[in-house]
Amino acid sequence: MDISKGISNQIQDILLIPALAFALLALGTVVYRMTQMKPEITIEAHDRIIEQLEKALKTPYNRGKGHPDFKRRGMVVEVEATPETFTEGIRRLRPYKGQRYLSTDESYIDQAVKRVKNTKIGVIKPNGVIVKPATPARREKNSY
Numbered sequence: 001m002d003i004s005k006g007i008s009n010q011i012q013d014i015l016l017i018p019a020l021a022f023a024l025l026a027l028g029t030v031v032y033r034m035t036q037m038k039p040e041i042t043i044e045a046h047d048r049i050i051e052q053l054e055k056a057l058k059t060p061y062n063r064g065k066g067h068p069d070f071k072r073r074g075m076v077v078e079v080e081a082t083p084e085t086f087t088e089g090i091r092r093l094r095p096y097k098g099q100r101y102l103s104t105d106e107s108y109i110d111q112a113v114k115r116v117k118n119t120k121i122g123v124i125k126p127n128g129v130i131v132k133p134a135t136p137a138r139r140e141k142n143s144y
Contacts, residue, residue, distance in 0.1 A: 043081075050079055053069075057128055068100075086104070090102065090119070090121060100121045102116055103123070104126075
């Protein structure tokens, strides 16, 4: 009897090791993802930047889906709260002519400037200060 119990315990131990390893891996993945999360929710950051730009540009926010956040004669601005969404914002700006700007949180301004380097897209702070001037694009599609 003692031998069969010992073998049974060994089998249970052998089966338990992969289960523990999997649990530790899953926990490690969760902890890593939590450390990569921004302290501020992107939607809240986006709304805060929108409010600041509305005051600075004296232009209403364009709530239309798929359109730049701000449009006025000769200028469009797309707000992206984090660097992870810069590519999407730049993609939305490309079809427009005139001066095109990407705006983001103050803490990401340097990253935005690096991201739009060698493009005609400029960078504007939430307070309306232009950090990198935009070169007007000469495109016909989606002109305003």
